[in-house]
Amino acid sequence: MNLITNIINRISVALNVLGTLLIVALMVLICADVAGRSLFSNPISGVPEMVSLSIVAIVFLQAPEAFRMGRFTRSEAVLNYLEGKSSRIRALVELLFALAGLCVIWVLLNASWPFFVKAWNRNTFVGTVGDFIAPVWPVKLVILIGCSALLAQIVLLIIRQLMVVIGGISKSENDSKVPL
16 A cells, blocks of 8 residues: 555656646746847747646646645644544544545546547647647646546545544554655
8 A cells, every 4th residue: 555655646746846847937938928028029929828728737737746735725623623522533524525525526537538538639729820829638638647646645535534434543643644
């Protein structure tokens, strides 16, 4: 189990690094576009299209690692209160939320697959022919990869919470933030 967890965690970290590199590339691109507009009256073609595609890719690249590290938006007040009463009750509530998240991401993954296939088969592009065009399928593929990695992280959390609920393993033995 530790080997599978380590592999999934390393994939999440790698996707997160790719998302961060994409953010840096966007910053450089936007600065170059602004400089080109201001200094040379010549903007870089396709910057708005690249930014809009990249934002979606960044979200799906970084979501699995954000989930793994417990950085998704959530309220800890009720969970901390439940932890004071019983770690099993807290784990049960977290398990229920993880199961709901699993369902949502599964639906998103299944709904995204046909859009990827359509973009791939039709060779769909954004932009204006003769000025700038970019294929859409890479972003659709990133959505599928990000959803799959997020599903894997959710399944790991479900397993950890089941171990607490059924087996009574303490939170310290079952920490969800596994360092690499």
